[in-house]
Amino acid sequence: MPELTYDISLQGLPARRTGRLIVRADDPEALIAVLATEDPDRIIAVQLLSLDVDSESLNAWAPGLPVELAMTDPAAEFPLLYRHVNLLDQHPVRVVIPVQSGFAKAVRAAVALDFAVRLEPGQPEPALIDELAAVLEFYLHQPTVAQPIEYFQGALLGFYHQEPVPLWQVLDEDPEVLRYVTDDGAELLYGRLAGLDPAVAPDAELAAWINQVLATGDECQTCEFRQNCGGYFKWPRPDYDCAGVKRLFGVLRAAADELRRDLEEIRE
Template identity: 30%
Template sequence: MQEDMSLARPWYNVPVRLISSYAEQSCVLRGHTVTELIEGMPHINSQKLIGLELAGFDHDLADFVPIPDGVPVEIVAGLQDEPAKLYDLAQLTASRPVRVRLNCIPGFVSGLSIAASLDMAVALEIPLSGTAGAEELVAGLELALYRRSLTQPIDFYHGLLHTCYHQTPVDLFDIQEENPATSRYITDTGLETVSSRLAWILTERQVKPQDLFAYRDEQIEKYAPACFECEHGPVCRGYFKWHDPTADCSAFHSLFDVILDAAEQLAEDVRHAQDDVDSASH
């Protein structure tokens, strides 16, 4: 999970049935049911457990009781999951960090709004194709930037805002946890790849996880060289076009512009606030 991306070695997202092979690695334990995750937890060094990843929203709150307080849980939305089911899990946030992973597809803002209202962090996953339209992406960004009651981050929005505000060398691959230097994903069949989103395309193109960025740069240079000249290149790094040079990333360009403006405004507000503090102290 993102808060542990600074680990010196990559952490692994591992299905329960394969956890014995990764028991001494820093891991996110992945399962389809709460019971399955609970049964898998004794097989991993507790000091190495980053958190639990659970598929779908349809779970009984009582099933989580045996999980020690403080162990983070990420709930991954399926295409058929009803966002309103999150209300049944609202009490989870009283005992642990909870993050909801949503596909950034048409209709995603409903789930985003509900999760945010329940004090759950959100990670938006950008599909390789068929992403939500510009209006929905902007609506999600407006919620992330301007909802006053918001208490938890919404990524990729807040990750980009943090990068722009602090001017740090972090890009979308880092924010989306698809940097092979920091995170790896173990498929249900035991294949080591970068993320569930990229598993099939890297397998199809026979690209090893450690070679992702070299392959990306090669593809961009051949088929989408304009990415190297794009003003958003330092934070995008060809995220949308390396695998498909025909992909339309114009909606995201608009988002990047808004986020950059918001970061600049935030920096200006902080400077003014500091000036006021300094003036009052003299």
């Protein structure tokens, strides 16, 4: 059984004695102060929950440690990304962008500043599918995009190599290995699975989670993208209409096929 990773707040950190840790915090100074007494090998990433802070103190701190910048209102917050560009000198930095109206502006700003992006796609309604399609078009065809935009990149590579990776892994939400610890210490599954009491063995692998819990509905059972998705979009509402997200998977698959054909022609 792989070691669990805990997404934990700074306040809850002192009580947590096991596992790998992703530490979330609002205040960079407090983050540095608390982590000064922690075993650095346990900390695999930090997440800043507010962009409206001065992150300069993190620039030369713990070089190489991945940093995530979590947005809550991407259409309004994207100008704040400029403040955090210097983090890139010493850290891999990824911007977490919830798929809400206007999120495309934040993606474009993040990519222009050389940040990687992790989308939080939720269960997007039709208007957001259109915005996602526009961002996917940008990702696929804009030559200046040098950083990954997940989940597009992971899904594209899965189609290209014909080795599909479920979105639970692509988006770092794998229930096999990740737990979310609330501020009062309760341990939950992460994100869209929070509150689920799953009927799987404690050491179940992701494939078992998918087969026994995550993608068991009729639509998932017959879905052509089941291996690439893993039932991700049926949570938390199992009645979500997947027509739009399937269309996006289709675009990614076609792009991967085209890329493979182009590369085969070059090799011939």
